Amino acid sequence: MNERSKTVLVTGATGYIASWIVKFLLDEGHTVHAAVRNKEDKEKTKHLDEIASKLKGELKYFESDLLNDGSYTKAMKDCEIVFHTASPFIMDSKNPQTEVIDPAVKGTRNVLSSVNETETVKKVILTSSVAAIYGNAEDANQIPDKTFNEEMWNHSSRPDDGEYSYSKTQAEKEAWKLNEGQNRWKLVTINPSFVVGPALNPYANFESKKFMLQMGNGDLRMGVPDINLAMVDVRDTAKAHILAAFKEKAKGRFIISENSYKLLDIGRYLRKKFGEKYPTPRFITPKFLVWLFSPMLGVKRTFIKKNVGYDFYFDNNKSIKDLGLKYISVEESTSDFFQQFIEYDLI
Ligand code: NDP
Numbered sequence: 001m002n003e004r005s006k007t008v009l010v011t012g013a014t015g016y017i018a019s020w021i022v023k024f025l026l027d028e029g030h031t032v033h034a035a036v037r038n039k040e041d042k043e044k045t046k047h048l049d050e051i052a053s054k055l056k057g058e059l060k061y062f063e064s065d066l067l068n069d070g071s072y073t074k075a076m077k078d079c080e081i082v083f084h085t086a087s088p089f090i091m092d093s094k095n096p097q098t099e100v101i102d103p104a105v106k107g108t109r110n111v112l113s114s115v116n117e118t119e120t121v122k123k124v125i126l127t128s129s130v131a132a133i134y135g136n137a138e139d140a141n142q143i144p145d146k147t148f149n150e151e152m153w154n155h156s157s158r159p160d161d162g163e164y165s166y167s168k169t170q171a172e173k174e175a176w177k178l179n180e181g182q183n184r185w186k187l188v189t190i191n192p193s194f195v196v197g198p199a200l201n202p203y204a205n206f207e208s209k210k211f212m213l214q215m216g217n218g219d220l221r222m223g224v225p226d227i228n229l230a231m232v233d234v235r236d237t238a239k240a241h242i243l244a245a246f247k248e249k250a251k252g253r254f255i256i257s258e259n260s261y262k263l264l265d266i267g268r269y270l271r272k273k274f275g276e277k278y279p280t281p282r283f284i285t286p287k288f289l290v291w292l293f294s295p296m297l298g299v300k301r302t303f304i305k306k307n308v309g310y311d312f313y314f315d316n317n318k319s320i321k322d323l324g325l326k327y328i329s330v331e332e333s334t335s336d337f338f339q340q341f342i343e344y345d346l347i
Contacts, residue, residue, distance in 0.1 A: 005028075005029045005030055005031065005057070006030050006031070006080045006081060007030070007031040007033065007078050007079050007080060007120075008025060008030055008032055008033065008079055008080065008081040008083065009032075009033040009035060009072070009075050009076050009079045009081070009082045009083065010022055010025070010032055010034055010035065010083045010085065011035045011064065011066075011072065011075075011083065011084045011086040011111060012035070012036070012085045012086025013032070013034030013035060013036055013048065013085075014034070014036050014044040014045055014048060014201070014204075015085055015086070016199055016201075016204065016206040016209070016234060017127065017192075017195060017237050017238060017241075018083070018085040018086075018127075019047065019048060019051075019199070019200040019201060020200060020234055020235055020237070021085065021238045021241050021242065022034060022048055022051070022059070023051050023055070023200060023238075024238055024239065024242050025057060025242065026051060026052055026055040026057035026058075026059060027056065028056070028057065029055075029056035029057050030057045031057060031058045031060070032058070032059050032060070033060050033062055033075045033076070034048065034059055034060065034061050034062065035062050035063075035064040035072060035075040035086070036061060036062070036063065036064070037063065037064070039061040039062070039063050043203070044201070044204070045061065046201075047200050047201040051200065062074055062075030066086055066087070066104075066106065066110060066111070067102065067106060067107065067110075068110075069113070070110070070113075070114065071110070072110065072111050072114045073114045073117065073118070076115065076118045076121065077118065077120075078120055079120060079121055080120055080121065080122050080123070081121070081122065081123045081124075081125065081245050082111065082115055082123070082124045082125070083124075083125045083127070083241055083245070084108065084111050084112075084124060084125070084127065084175075085127040085241075086103075086107065086111075087103065087104045087107060087108075087127070087168070087171060088103050088104065088167075089164065089206065089207050090164070090207065091164060091207060096159060096163035096167075097159060097163075100163050100164055100167045101159060101163060101166065101167045103167075104167035104168065104170070104171040105167065105170045105171050105174055107171070108126070108171040108172075108174050108175050109178070112124065112174075112175060112178045112179075113178075115178075115185055116178070116182060121184070121185050122184070122185055122186065123185060123186045123187075123188070123245060124175070124179070124185055124186070124187050124188075125189075125190060125244050125245050126171075126172065126175050126188070126189045126190070127189075127190055127192070127241070128168055128171070128172040128175075128189040128190065128191045128253070129165075129191055129193075130191050130192065130193045130230060130255060130257060130314055131154060131164060131165035131168040131169065132153065132154055132168045132169040132171075132172040132173075132189075132191060133148050133150070133153060133154055133191060133255065133314070134148050134152070134154055134156075134165075134312065135154040135155065135156030135157040135162055135165050135166075135169075136156050136157070136162065136303075136307055137228060137306060137307045137310030137311075137312050138156070138306050138310060139154075139156055139312075140310055140311070140312030141310070143312075145313070146311055146312045147313040147314065148255070148312065148313070148314050148315065149314075149315040149318075150191070150252060150253040150254065150255055150315075150318055153169065153173075154166075154168075157169060161300070161302055162303070172189055172191075175187055175189065186251070188245075188250050188252065188253075188254065189252075189254065190237070190240050190244060190254055190256055191253055191255050191256060192232050192237045192240075192256040192257065193229075193231055193232050193255075193256070193257035193258075193260075194208070194230060194231045194232070195208050195231070195233070195234050195237050196208055196211075196231055196232070196233065196234065196330065196333045196334055196337050197234035197235055197328070197333040197334075197336055198234070198336050198337055198339075198340045199234070199337075202341075202344045202346065203344070208234070208337075209337075212337050212338065212341070213341065213346065213347060215263075215266050215267065215270060215280060215281065215334070215338070216270060216278040216279065216338060216341070216347055217278075217279070217347055220263070220267075220279075220280075220281040221281070222283070222285065223281060223282075223283035223284060223285035224263040224264060224267070224281040224283070224284065224285060225263070225284070225290040225304065225307075226262065226284050226309050227262070227263055227307055228260050228261075228262065228307075228310060228311050228312055229260065229262070230257045230259065230260040230261075230312075230313070230314050231257070231259070231260075231330045231334075232256050232258045232327070232330075232333075233258065233327070233328040233330070233332075234333075235328065236256065236258070236325060236327055236328055237256055239325065240254060240256045240319060240323055240325055243323040243324065243325065247323060249322055250322055250323060251322075252318075254322070254323060255316055255318065255319060256316070256325070257314040257316050258316070258327040258328070258329065258330050259313075259330060260311070260312065260313045260314070261330055263281060264281060264282070264283075264284060265330075266280075266281070266330075266334050267280035267281040267282055268280075269330075269331045269334050269335060270334065270338055272331075273339075274335075274342075278338075278347070287304070287308045287309055290304050290308055
């Protein structure tokens with residue numbers, strides 16, 4: 001991470017993961033072009049301004065929207081590396097096609113079209129997801145050791161069933177297709193599992209925070225489904241982006257995941273650290289009950305059917321070997337995340 005200073009673009013720069021990427025880049029003295037939807041929205045940019053004021057690098061904002069063709073071209077001018085993180089991570093969309101799939105897929109095409117027109121760009125780091133590798137846990141039964149690796153793709157998600165996973169799969173495929181059509185810029189994808197850990201803007205709303213708040217706000221007091229969740233720290237996720245950008249030997253896709261856990265494990269970690277004060281989950285809810293009440297919880301019955309009670313894992317060896325990533329334990333990440341909620345009076 002001690003390369004000479006470069007000019008780079010981060011799309012969706014104020015997001016949960018992207019904010020940490022921006023911080024690490026500024027810390028290394030790089031010039032960061034931060035593409036955001038509204039640069040006048042100080043609620044979203046304040047934390048980055050504060051970080052930039054203390055670090056070596058320079059931060060410049062640009063206004064861009066995934067659905068406005070060409071709107072990243074200005075932000076990309078003079079950039080050598082593009083970190084494309086922007087993509088809707090929302091699990092409760094009313095219209096999956098327009099709210100999730102179009103911004104992810106057309107947005108990736110939009111950003112990479114600008115990359116094709118910008119001669120200075122040599123490398124693109126795309127924030128994909130393990131959702132582009134597996135669709136639902138039933139897939140795991142087809143795979144040796146129930147362990148997914150970077151050779152595998154999600155074949156099961158569809159626009160009307162697992163739209164977020166579908167959006168990530170199609171967006172990553174589109175990126176590889178555009179990459180293969182030229183030979184100037186390299187593509188590396190970062191495929192994180194569920195990301196947890198402290199946020200640089202604790203007041204923002206994002207899916208990882210919603211999940212973690214539920215672990216201690218009483219919503220899951222009566223029990224949690226027997227769901228397998230692979231997880232990774234947000235700082236490691238951001239670090240993986242930086243390592244992928246600056247390490248010559250970083251090629252292809254990288255699963256970024258510390259390990260797979262059960263939701264009950266998280267409850268146990270939180271009780272170990274914070275005692276009995278918070279109503280953390282202690283029980284497994286029987287699958288038929290979860291299935292019955294799933295519409296009330298805002299979860300599709302098909303999701304419950306295909307995900308509850310199955311175990312699966314992700315092979316993170318490539319990230320350790322080629323990126324040199326050393327993972328923070330999920331016990332530490334979830335505790336640090338929860339600690340932040342307490343400090344900021346969010347729980
Ligand atoms: P955030 O919601 O914090 O970040 C999403 C970012 O995408 C925001 O900056 C948002 O901008 C931007 N965005 C959404 N729609 C548009 C649009 N139409 N035009 C421009 N920008 C847009 O979530 P995360 O940080 O968690 O997610 C970042 C990336 O990481 C996503 O690609 C997500 O799929 C991926 N990921 C996340 C995981 C997780 O567990 N958190 C796991 C694996 C992958 P705005 O602030 O203006 O809304």
